[in-house]
Amino acid sequence: MSTTHTRLRHGIDLVYVPKFADLLARQPELTARLFTDAERAYCDRLPNPVPHYAARFAAKEAALKALGLGISPTGVDPKLKDIEVVRRGTAPHLTLHGKPAEHAQRLGVADSTVSLTHDGDHALASVIMVTKEAS
Amino acid sequence: MANSLVTRERIDQEVRAALATTLRIDANGIGMEQSIINDLGATSIDFLDINFRLEQVFGIRLASQLLLDHVEEELGEGTAIDRDNKITAGAAALLREQFPEAESIKAGIYADEVPAVVTPGSIATAVEKIIAHLPDACPACSAASWKSDDSTKVACGGCGKDAEYPDGDELTKRWIHDMQREKQLFANA
Numbered sequence: 544m545s546t547t548h549t550r551l552r553h554g555i556d557l558v559y560v561p562k563f564a565d566l567l568a569r570q571p572e573l574t575a576r577l578f579t580d581a582e583r584a585y586c587d588r589l590p591n592p593v594p595h596y597a598a599r600f601a602a603k604e605a606a607l608k609a610l611g612l613g614i615s616p617t618g619v620d621p622k623l624k625d626i627e628v629v630r631r632g633t634a635p636h637l638t639l640h641g642k643p644a645e646h647a648q649r650l651g652v653a654d655s656t657v658s659l660t661h662d663g664d665h666a667l668a669s670v671i672m673v674t675k676e677a678s
Numbered sequence: 679m680a681n682s683l684v685t686r687e688r689i690d691q692e693v694r695a696a697l698a699t700t701l702r703i704d705a706n707g708i709g710m711e712q713s714i715i716n717d718l719g720a721t722s723i724d725f726l727d728i729n730f731r732l733e734q735v736f737g738i739r740l741a742s743q744l745l746l747d748h749v750e751e752e753l754g755e756g757t758a759i760d761r762d763n764k765i766t767a768g769a770a771a772l773l774r775e776q777f778p779e780a781e782s783i784k785a786g787i788y789a790d791e792v793p794a795v796v797t798p799g800s801i802a803t804a805v806e807k808i809i810a811h812l813p814d815a816c817p818a819c820s821a822a823s824w825k826s827d828d829s830t831k832v833a834c835g836g837c838g839k840d841a842e843y844p845d846g847d848e849l850t851k852r853w854i855h856d857m858q859r860e861k862q863l864f865a866n867a
């Protein structure tokens with residue numbers, strides 16, 4: 544008889560907003576390379592989009608950590624854009640595409656949750672994934 | 679030598695400068711074999727900056743994907759990382775070819791341990807491999823002479839157009855297939 548084990552995977556990331564703002568100012572194409580159309584539409588309608596972009600970038604990195612892939616040392620890793628933060632009502636949700644989605648499936652990720660916050664110079668994201676493993 | 683106009687010494691110098699500026703540390707204190715993450719304290723945002731600076735300086739595009747991602751894309755899902763998030767024997771062997779100094783790389787380590795093997799030296803080697811592909815002649819005007827005013831960015835000696843190199847992702851993919859043909863590191867690929 545097989546049993547199902549539930550395991551939690553957690554990732555967290557903190558972004559220094561002024562540093563991220565400087566990057567976006569020097570690399571204007573960065574938003575299109577890192578963020579989906581929906582993410583940009585959400586952030587760009589706000590009076591100050593940068594902290595929201597920073598929080599979403601933190602969520603992408605937190606998701607990579609939760610997936611056990613660690614931080615991305617290659618610059619604009621296409622996996623980052625494949626990790627999308629979407630709004631449902633007032634709450635953010637994580638949607639995975641491409642390689643992150645394939646990797647999550649391989650690990651048996653059944654559900655995930657993301658939480659974002661920012662205040663002043665810092666933006667933070669926490670991602671929890673639940674895996675179901677048969678044994 | 680990377681090509682006759684851009685030396686490895688010049689590349690090392692620019693890598694140190696990019697790291698020093700981004701991380702706000704002394705360039706002279708940076709060892710080429712130090713882990714950029716574990717020893718120099720870089721975060722993912724820092725890599726966005728470091729790579730961008732080097733791409734601007736040399737007029738190149740560095741690989742945007744990790745070797746492990748390229749292996750899975752080229753040779754199939756599960757060839758580099760197993761269901762337990764550990765790297766396969768084939769991936770470990772390939773990583774040791776790319777990072778010969780990284781003794782921590784072995785089959786069975788977790789995938790999230792791999793980014794720590796990136797060093798100033800490995801980034802300089804990545805730059806060097808790209809600019810070694812300077813074409814014999816300018817694709818725009820066919821002139822067979824190149825020049826560089828600053829020993830970093832190369833331009834055609836005839837029409838003045840900046841040299842165009844294959845990007846790092848393209849070169850990595852070619853290298854994976856060459857290594858697989860030569861060494862058969864991935865048995866089921």
